[in-house]
Amino acid sequence: YLYLNNGDGTFTEKLEHLFAHTSLSSMGSDIADINNDGLMDIFTTDMLPEDDFRLKTTFELESYAFNDKKASLGYFHQVPQNTLQLNRGFLPSDKQLFFNDVAMFAGVANTDWTWGVDIVDLDNDGYKELFMTNGIFRDLNDKDYLYQMREQNVGRVSMGEKIDFSEFIEKWPSTPLSNFVFQNSGDLLFVNRAEEWGLGDPSFSSSLAYGDLDKDGDNDLVINNLNQGAFIYRNEADYKTGNHYLQVKLIGRGLNSFAIGAKLSIYYGDNESVLEQMPMRSFQASHD
Numbered sequence: 001y002l003y004l005n006n007g008d009g010t011f012t013e014k015l016e017h018l019f020a021h022t023s024l025s026s027m028g029s030d031i032a033d034i035n036n037d038g039l040m041d042i043f044t045t046d047m048l049p050e051d052d053f054r055l056k057t058t059f060e061l062e063s064y065a066f067n068d069k070k071a072s073l074g075y076f077h078q079v080p081q082n083t084l085q086l087n088r089g090f091l092p093s094d095k096q097l098f099f100n101d102v103a104m105f106a107g108v109a110n111t112d113w114t115w116g117v118d119i120v121d122l123d124n125d126g127y128k129e130l131f132m133t134n135g136i137f138r139d140l141n142d143k144d145y146l147y148q149m150r151e152q153n154v155g156r157v158s159m160g161e162k163i164d165f166s167e168f169i170e171k172w173p174s175t176p177l178s179n180f181v182f183q184n185s186g187d188l189l190f191v192n193r194a195e196e197w198g199l200g201d202p203s204f205s206s207s208l209a210y211g212d213l214d215k216d217g218d219n220d221l222v223i224n225n226l227n228q229g230a231f232i233y234r235n236e237a238d239y240k241t242g243n244h245y246l247q248v249k250l251i252g253r254g255l256n257s258f259a260i261g262a263k264l265s266i267y268y269g270d271n272e273s274v275l276e277q278m279p280m281r282s283f284q285a286s287h288d
Contacts, residue, residue: 009267019085019099021077028283032119032128035188038265038272041088045132045283048081054112054175081109082117086188096277107191111180115206116283119233120219121234122197124243126273127184133205133283135177137226142173176202179223192227199233211288217245222284250277 250259
C-alpha cells in the first residue's frame, strides 16, 4: 500500500497509480533522494539470492499460472527482488506522480534474505549509499534438506509415530551471509564495497542504525545480529577520503523535540541534495 496525504487529515491509497510493480516479500524500506534530483526515492528489500548456488538450492519462482491467478483475484504485480523505485516527478499530461523500478539496472536487486536497508552517505561524497543487513539463522527454504526430511519421515507420520521435530531443527542448514554496502557512483549504478570497506563479516544481521558516534563528521554503523554480538563499525572516511561535511542542529517545536519531519535542501550547480529528518526507518531501528 502507498497512502498519499491529502493535507486535510485523510489519506488516499495510490499504489497502482504510482508503481508498475512492488517487491513480493517486502522486508524493510527506506525513503531518500538517491540521485540528488530533489525527489524522494523508495528502496524495499526482498529475498532474491545473490549467486546461482543459493538461487538453485533455496529459491523457487512462482509459476506463470499461479502469478496469473493472483492477478485475476486482484493482487497487484509483485516481483521477488529488491526494488529501487526512482521518483520521476509528475507526468505533464495529468500531473500524476510516478515511479520506475531501476533495481536491476542499478545492480542492487538480489541481496539474498535481506532485512533492513539504510540510504545514507558513508563516504561523504554527496551521494547516498545503500547499506543492507542480510541472513537468516536457519535456511528454512533449503530445498535439499526439505526433500530429505520429507522422504525420511512421511512413512513415520503415516504410521502414527511420534516425531521429535527439535531434531530436524538442529540439523537444519545454517549459512551466515555478508551484509551489503553499495557505493553510489552518482549515475544510478552501485558497486558492493562490503569486503573492501571492512563490512563483509558473515553474520545473521537484522536491524541497523547509523549516526556520528565519535563526532568526526561521518556516519558510523551499529548492526544487531542473531545469536552473536552486535557490530559497531567506526567510519574512517573523514581522513581517508578528504571529503568535507556539513552538520546541522535541528530544533523542533513543542513536543517534537527532534524536529521530526524537517526537510533540508542543499543546492550545488544543477543538483539538489535533500534530507528529511525521520529517525524511524529501515527494519526495527531508530537513527541518530
